[in-house]
Amino acid sequence: MEPFQDRHSAQSVPTHPPAAAPAKAGAGADKARPPGAAAGFANRRQALARQPWVSYALVLLNVTVWLLTLASGAALLQAPAEKMLTWGGNAASEVQRGEWWRLLTAVFLHSGLMHLTMNMAGLLCTGPTVERVYGSRRFLLLYLGAGLTGSALSLHFSAQHGTAVGASGAVFGVAGALLVAALRHRRFLPTMLSFYTLAGIGLLLLDGMLRGFGSGRVDNAAHVGGLLAGCLLALVLPERISGRGSASQARHRTLAAGAAVLAATVLLAVSAPPAAVDVRGAFQAGSAMEKALRDFDMIMTRMALEERAANAGRMTQSLRVLRQQTVHAQALHKTAEELAAIRLPASDPRAPLLADLQRMVALMEDLARMETGFARNNAPPPPADPARRAEILREVKQLRARIVSWQQTHAGPQR
Structure with a gap:
């Protein structure tokens, strides 16, 4: 290697280090130094x-x-x-x-x-x-x-x-x-x-x-x-x-x-083994679940607003039921299809959440499409199957509680 010249001084590094003084038997490290x-x-x-x-x-x-x-x-x-x-x-x-x-x-x-x-x-x-x-x-x-x-x-x-x-x-x-x-x-x-x-x-x-x-x-x-x-x-x-x-x-x-x-x-x-987790797929699944949950909340909010409007006389009950059985039921069906397209391995901690979301959206679609009886004077029409309606509402309440609990447990920054 050629001797190195410093950019700032003209001093060169010697091509060979100074010879070390021979160490005597039993001498310490300091005596072996030049x-x-x-x-x-x-x-x-x-x-x-x-x-x-x-x-x-x-x-x-x-x-x-x-x-x-x-x-x-x-x-x-x-x-x-x-x-x-x-x-x-x-x-x-x-x-x-x-x-x-x-x-x-x-x-x-x-x-x-x-x-x-x-x-x-x-x-x-x-x-x-x-x-x-x-x-x-x-x-x-x-x-x-x-x-x-x-x-x-x-x-x-x-x-x-x-x-x-x-x-x-x-x-x-x-x-x-x-x-x-x-x-x-x-x-x-x-x-x-x-x-x-x-x-x-x-x-x-x-x-x-x-x-x-x-x-x-x-x-x-x-x-x-x-x-x-x-x-x-x-x-x-x-x-x-x-x-x-x-x-x-x-x-x-x-x-x-x-x-x-x-x-x-x-x-x-x-030589690395096949990936244990499809990271991009996991992120895409998470984004799809968040979108589906936002869509579901928006549908439920609109249905609640229309129910309040009908009870206050600003909308007829027949129009509310018609929109529930057509517009909102179709939107719930679309959300259910989006959730069904999400694939998560059984080991993914979000798999139980996905299953609960799929079940809750399916139940709310059934409830939205449920036939109703006749009501007078713009009163809320009674459900054709009151027992089934009560059963659906009870299960939906349980599912929503589990979803909220999961979200609170897993809140925090990602790795």
Whole structure:
């Protein structure tokens, strides 16, 4: 690898590191370090101190994408999962339909302000150092490679059942690369700096993993996949601390790293089991159920208004009954057909709600079409089958209570 010249100073990184003093038997780690390690490290750090523009650009890109999703209707603290899917979230059902681009776009999406803040803080803490060690282009390869591998591994776990988003896989990969670089070159670091660097990165990664395994809302598969990919890429990619190797070798190693991460992503993606949940179908079913429920409520409201108008003498009872048996019964039939077209697996928690909605709409259609007797002086006409009418009203009351209870139990932001 050719000696690197700093943009701002004409200082070059030596092509070979200073030789380490031979360690005596039983000597500690400090005696194995070259004399003047602190000064040598300071010189190297100064020589590598070009602006880490890729790190800052990635932070800016992530923040911009989040602001755009916020402007499109996503919530500040927790965006709906359907919104994340629309913007390119990772879901096994969609990737297996051929939308492989979701493995990449999901890396730049965040579900809320706290999610974004934590990931960008992690990137700013580790990214600039890793970018200086490996160079801007190789750092970008490392970041994207770790993110893609994390997304691909998520297809086996979190993305099987929902929509996975976030840069955490890529950030874990960057942290893993920094850990590898610190381990490989700890002999060039001052003793205390080496200890605190390794301990700090280790604790950061351990804390992230423990939080992930302790929460069902965290996609820990992306963390693990990104971390492993970042560590392996850091071992293959040429770095700029030691200055060893030719420019040709550096190019070959970079190409090999890119090919390896692409192969790993494809292998993980194609080996994922069939999606446990059709995420898009589940969202479409939810939207259809919401629409049907709104239509049903609107029909019931109109029927109640017309009944009050007829009782107040503003409409004849015969006209009210006629509209109920024709206009409103037909609207209820259409709503029943829409609900019948919705398909949910038995394991879907909304399946009982759908069944109750279908039954309630069918009962109200029967009630609307029920024949009535004759009434004088614009009095409400009696039902032809009073017992059946009472039975329908009793069951509808029970169904409505169950539907309201379900809605209250499942209220709250989506994942």
